[in-house]
Amino acid sequence: MPTNSRPTIWEHAQDKGVSRRDFLAACAWMTALLGLPNESVAQVTKALETKPRIPVLWFHFQECTCCSESFIRSSHPGVADIILDKISLDYTETLMAASGKQAEDALHDTMTKYKGEYLMLVEGSIPTGANGVYCCIGGRTALDIAREAAAGAKALVAWGSCASNGCVQNAKPNPTKATPIHELISGVPIIKVPGCPPIAEVMTGTIVHLLTFDRIPQVDGLGRPKAFYSRRVHDTCYRRPNYDAGLFVNSFDDENAKRGYCLYKMGCRGPVTYNSCGVMRWNGGTSFPIQSGHGCIGCSEGNFWDNGPFYHHLPNFPGFGIETTADDLGLKLGAATLVGIGAHAISTNIRKHRLLKEERETSEVVQDGRAEQGGS
Amino acid sequence: MPKTTTLGRVYVWEIPVRVYHWLNALCIVILCVTGYLIGAPIAIQRASEASFAYWFGKVRFIHFLFAYVFFFNFLFRLYWGWAGNRYASWRNFIPFRKRQWEEVKAVIAVDILQVDDQPIETIGHNAVAGFTYFFTFLAFLFQAITGFGLYAAMSKSWFPQLFAWIVPLMGGDFSVRQWHHVFMWFFILFSIVHVYLVFYHDYVEGRGEISSMGSGWKFIEKEYHPHMKEKTVAASKK
Numbered sequence: 001m002p003t004n005s006r007p008t009i010w011e012h013a014q015d016k017g018v019s020r021r022d023f024l025a026a027c028a029w030m031t032a033l034l035g036l037p038n039e040s041v042a043q044v045t046k047a048l049e050t051k052p053r054i055p056v057l058w059f060h061f062q063e064c065t066c067c068s069e070s071f072i073r074s075s076h077p078g079v080a081d082i083i084l085d086k087i088s089l090d091y092t093e094t095l096m097a098a099s100g101k102q103a104e105d106a107l108h109d110t111m112t113k114y115k116g117e118y119l120m121l122v123e124g125s126i127p128t129g130a131n132g133v134y135c136c137i138g139g140r141t142a143l144d145i146a147r148e149a150a151a152g153a154k155a156l157v158a159w160g161s162c163a164s165n166g167c168v169q170n171a172k173p174n175p176t177k178a179t180p181i182h183e184l185i186s187g188v189p190i191i192k193v194p195g196c197p198p199i200a201e202v203m204t205g206t207i208v209h210l211l212t213f214d215r216i217p218q219v220d221g222l223g224r225p226k227a228f229y230s231r232r233v234h235d236t237c238y239r240r241p242n243y244d245a246g247l248f249v250n251s252f253d254d255e256n257a258k259r260g261y262c263l264y265k266m267g268c269r270g271p272v273t274y275n276s277c278g279v280m281r282w283n284g285g286t287s288f289p290i291q292s293g294h295g296c297i298g299c300s301e302g303n304f305w306d307n308g309p310f311y312h313h314l315p316n317f318p319g320f321g322i323e324t325t326a327d328d329l330g331l332k333l334g335a336a337t338l339v340g341i342g343a344h345a346i347s348t349n350i351r352k353h354r355l356l357k358e359e360r361e362t363s364e365v366v367q368d369g370r371a372e373q374g375g376s
Numbered sequence: 377m378p379k380t381t382t383l384g385r386v387y388v389w390e391i392p393v394r395v396y397h398w399l400n401a402l403c404i405v406i407l408c409v410t411g412y413l414i415g416a417p418i419a420i421q422r423a424s425e426a427s428f429a430y431w432f433g434k435v436r437f438i439h440f441l442f443a444y445v446f447f448f449n450f451l452f453r454l455y456w457g458w459a460g461n462r463y464a465s466w467r468n469f470i471p472f473r474k475r476q477w478e479e480v481k482a483v484i485a486v487d488i489l490q491v492d493d494q495p496i497e498t499i500g501h502n503a504v505a506g507f508t509y510f511f512t513f514l515a516f517l518f519q520a521i522t523g524f525g526l527y528a529a530m531s532k533s534w535f536p537q538l539f540a541w542i543v544p545l546m547g548g549d550f551s552v553r554q555w556h557h558v559f560m561w562f563f564i565l566f567s568i569v570h571v572y573l574v575f576y577h578d579y580v581e582g583r584g585e586i587s588s589m590g591s592g593w594k595f596i597e598k599e600y601h602p603h604m605k606e607k608t609v610a611a612s613k614k
């Protein structure tokens with residue numbers, strides 16, 4: 001066993017009374033969560049046996065705690081427990097027992113003792129309006145706290161849509177100037193785990209990856225782990241054959257809705273939303289919105305609140321009030337163009353009258369010219 | 377006695393330009409129709425199982441197929457802007473020269489506001505038309521980038537992946553898709569105006585504007601282009 005002063009994850013699990021069998025089962029689960037092949041179970045197990053627990057600071061800024069709620073409901077109880085146990089959650093406003101000075105001390109202890117080693121998890125956006133007074137903890141603004149903590153963090157995970165893209169807080173008109181974390185913090189790797197909330201298994205999967213491989217998972221162009229966000233809900237949706245067949249629900253109470261046809265025309269955002277809902281589903285794989293007959297609202301995509309209405313495929317065209325889509329506008333512009341053309345055509349016949357008449361007359365001259373040449 | 381005019385035949389649009397033009401027109405019509413259907417599919421009421429039908433999949437397939445044709449045809453036209461004749465040259469599309477700006481002013485006065493009757497002497501695109509096409513080329517590019525950017529998520533081929541960067545740049549698939557949809561209207565509005573103006577020029581100038589994209593020839597008044605080669609003039613007289 002390593003001589004590290006901090007206990008390894010396995011040691012810690014033993015202290016908590018976790019059996020070897022449960023530990024291995026959890027390792028296998030985590031391997032599956034990461035989307036790794038069977039052979040990797042050994043690698044994951046080894047990592048968890050030998051690696052000390054990572055100190056974790058979990059901050060709660062402008063949020064509703066749905067991400068935490070989702071996380072603690074990870075489907076496999078062993079996984080949730082072990083993950084909660086095996087990270088050393090040194091500070092998290094909603095789950096820690098400590099409060100007041102004790103809590104602040106714990107935070108500072110970790111930040112100084114484990115500088116450059118701890119993991120920073122951020123739930124919620126950060127308000128920058130009015131110097132950030134909309135979110136203060138212990139008398140300091142969220143931005144202040146985040147900057148200080150990020151300076152010594154090994155990596156930063158932006159939990160949920162709030163931290164990743166602003167979610168409802170930064171929907172128009174965004175009175176508090178709520179801002180996603182990556183726009184405020186730099187110099188530390190940021191992994192975005194969007195969703196409102198993210199799926200529990202996606203959250204645990206991301207943490208497990210960080211624990212197991214000691215480096216950030218592969219991310220896509222927007223900084224989301226590819227393992228969970230590389231496919232659209234639409235690509236893994238069980239209603240997809242209906243989409244390809246052109247079988248659509250037209251209204252929520254029609255026959256097609258009963259038959260379980262595709263919800264595209266009901267505004268389903270599945271085709272533009274990257275998430276694992278179609279595969280992992282929610283609450284331990286029980287269901288997901290589309291399975292219960294409601295379209296995806298695109299909760300893991302930036303701006304999803306402003307891209308409304310949720311029940312129309314085309315959003316309102318910005319700047320033209322509600323219920324005006326690009327197609328409405330296009331049709332009006334098309335009609336205006338036709339009117340303009342009509343007016344121009346009339347004007348042409350009036351204003352170019354002389355010219356047109358002259359042309360008709362001169363045309364004969366050309367024929368004469370040709371007649372001169374060859375004689376017709 | 378009205379002044380006399382001698383028309384000379386000028387070979388303006390070479391075959392590659394004409395083929396490009398009609399292929400492009402075909403692609404745009406098909407892409408607009410299929411694109412519109414993708415945005416607002418007709419919902420058929422049918423009791424049969426999904427596995428027996430694929431019509432929406434086919435609509436999308438046609439969109440993607442013509443998307444490729446559209447894009448490579450466009451690239452070809454860009455190439456022809458260097459390889460082709462002077463009327464096809466890229467120089468016609470950007471008014472760098474003073475003469476072009478003067479013509480812009482003249483075209484606005486003569487053809488748009490109709491406050492003047494001075495003849496516009498250009499043989500190929502006039503300066504306003506050329507500059508407008510410059511913007512349509514930008515729209516082609518935009519539509520291709522957003523389209524292939526969206527397509528990257530559905531394709532394993534390397535080619536669409538070249539455009540995947542547009543998605544994070546525009547904030548996500550949703551806005552890429554919305555703008556891709558909005559630009560369909562640019563194509564529709566452009567087509568309406570374009571077709572009208574072709575008829576207008578043919579009617580007012582009598583130079584064979586409409587047929588020129590079929591035959592390649594235009595009929596130009598000799599007095600505006602006294603340097604016009606005798607050969608071309610002679611050709612018109614047979």
Ligand code: HEM
Pocket residue numbers: 271314403404407408410411412414415416436439440443444446447519520522523524526527553556557559560561563
């Ligand atoms: C004249 C050019 C084009 C027009 C007018 C056009 C129009 C449209 C429209 C209106 C939509 C529906 C958007 C919506 O409301 O969801 C669409 C979808 C789409 N277009 Fe285009 N498009 C054009 C060119 C292209 C090109 C060059 C590509 C390149 C691959 C492309 C790829 C796509 C894709 C991938 C979709 C989404 C289809 C789906 O998710 O099922 N388009 N297009």
Ligand code: SF4
Pocket residue numbers: 233234235237238239240241243261262263264268269270271290295296
């Ligand atoms: S219900 Fe939504 S996600 Fe599923 S196939 Fe239809 S559009 Fe795609």
Ligand code: SF4
Pocket residue numbers: 195196233273275277288289290295296297298299300
């Ligand atoms: S189906 Fe869409 S809206 Fe629902 S949870 Fe998944 S990503 Fe969010």
